[in-house]
Amino acid sequence: MPDDEAKLPLDELMRAIEAADCSVIRELAEEMHYADLAQAYQEIEEEQRDLFLKTIGPEKAADMVVELPDSMIEQALGAFSPSELKVLFHELSDDDRVDILQDVGDEARQRFLGLLGPEDEELTRSLLKYEHDTAGGRMTTRIGRVFVHQTVKQAIEMLRRGQESTETLSRIFVVDQKGRLLGKLRFRDLAFNTWDTPVRDIMREIGTERVLATADQEEAANMLLKYDLIALPVVDEFDHLLGIVTHDDAMEILQEESTEDIEKIAGIGGEQSEETYLNTTILTHFRRRAGWLTGLAFVSILSGYVMMRFGSILSQVFLLSLFLPMVVAAGGNTGGQASTMVIRAMSLGEINPGAAGEVAWKELRTGFFLGALLGLCMALFTMVLLPFFHLPLPPGMSLAKVALAVAVALTTQVTSATFLGSLLPLGARAVKLDPAVVSAPAIAAIVDVSGMVIYFSVARAILGL
Template structure:
């Protein structure tokens, strides 16, 4: 068989499911990564879902279900019997179990909680009190934990007993006798010290690299990146160690947050869909896009009103219509650039609330120099090249005056749009709104109107119309 016609394992699995060959499905699924299993599950027709899940069984399906979109999780769980669900939930880590239960309905959540053992149920309920998008909602409690008053030998024996249920031993955290976080150490610190060495003597004190359980998940992910951590400890307000967020959690969080910001910048509202683009229904896409588009359409009517209000200026100097789209677009482009730069800096924790005016002043100056550059380029174009096209010019006006009008209007528009683009995200944060919401669509609509007002006002003043 030619190499380009070879059947990929993913396609082979789909064909086995379509043929309802259980032995082939199970054999292929055992050799397939759970993320690829989830992808295959989403590509199957819905009437094949039950066969697929029943065939691979609850143990193999446990990690796969975590990778499914929220809307498909409850349906997948309902395929299994109570005894099979007990196996499935037992296979899940505590943070994955919580993620799954946060994505099902209230009635189903209570039913699934009743299938857990006493310890798992108590732990799961304690984690469910944190919102999904908080550090507490994303943490795992399966951590390497030792006490400061232990010796190396005692610590190793304690870790040995919990090794199977620990997420990672690359970072081990040290607590006092009240469970408060006071330090950390590496496994090699235990390996290369004598058994009677006190843990307190070899641990390193914890600095600012910790996060409150109630903090936003994005803050936790940024701290992992900022301090180059493998695991970030999560504490309560009394510094009790509750769990950790690992680097793979941070990657998932950043993917979610960046997707959310991109969608909001594009004016897409509603809950973020975890389903693939092709699996998302047309109705869902319509609902998420329609609101912003409708609102901005009405805002854009103001642009039409400005055109009507200053229509006499265009009728007198029709040449001005050549530059109008450029002036308006330049404001939208530079305003969008400014808001993107500020939002990025805010998300990385580079801008504090007290530095708002410092940011605005910086962007105001940047906008002025950008406007000056663009205005100068358009002025040179108007004076040097436009006469070659023999554009009609009303008596008493010169290309120099038109060039000056365009240059002043463009400089003013770019400066004001850049200033506005920097202030809107800062104002949104002060009002407890998501800064991404006020980005490109809102700025474009605002500067479209302001750009026309600036352009026609400058033209009336300089050209004496």
């Protein structure tokens, strides 16, 4: 979160927009970061938005529009005339342009493509072939690129000629005459060497730090993270350098993937959109949650069925009702904890299905100790506190026996639930499903049923019912 001081120019801008003071808006916008302008755009009233965009103009608006939530982009672009849109699209980097075209409707996409110059249009159409969530769909092609047979002087001249259209020169890539990726350079390697030094002598070879254009965006982001890269080169199957995925894309991708994990673990389904929480409609919120809920509700009826079948036990020993919800819930809680840890560890690439045995053994022991701890707590509670309440017990039954039954049931339930919670995500991955489909509520619903069976069976056996 930006600190308070950071909000000041934003506040000033908001006031200027409120007052429709165009010259102040223009002046403030000139100095401000596009991310802050995007924030202002979202916070002002809808009827002021077009005026705001018109005032700052298409050049300044270009980068800002990219930062808006998907659903606002088409409307924002509607503020501009075709000739202004031409300027705006020309101003955008190629990956941002593609992003925008992927987010608007088909009709708008065709109309916008018609506004691009022939070169931009061809490039954009070729990038639109890659799925949005692949490395190719995320890459920018405007990169610093030099040839291996050049000297430092020739390389610098080539970069200088291209500098206007290049997004970043923080990393410069070296290709052979056929455009195949060989190595990389930093700008300082060029600047601090003599002009006749061959590029070949100062480049660093690039080994495995490259990604196929068709690879999942998460693979690209994880490589950027693992290798601490500013830019990861994207290649085709013949190793031709196509573009780069940059560090800021990687951060966005990782944030999106984390959000997706979090939501799936909580049993929220469907495509994770780029919308913010508040910009998402009730209907979408409803749809993304209803599926799992309804399915799990029917699983819960199984728990109810077990309860109905064994209900007579509860009416024989009312005291057993006191611990039933707890035994059942403890299983859901530990199972959910275990699955969450395993799912996150898999997302971070820390464990793979091959480690299933190790994970299971770890969770089996952790689960047993957790169950034993809870069992002990509840047995103590039963023996020490309950006598003060003078609860009715059937003749011949002691609190000690109830305490034993509760402790044994809890240990069994927690151990098995933890074990199951850790193995189900690994099982899902083994059959090529996303491990995060094993949501915590799903684990809870499953171990609710087993918890009921365990509780009633143990109680029957130990209390002789």
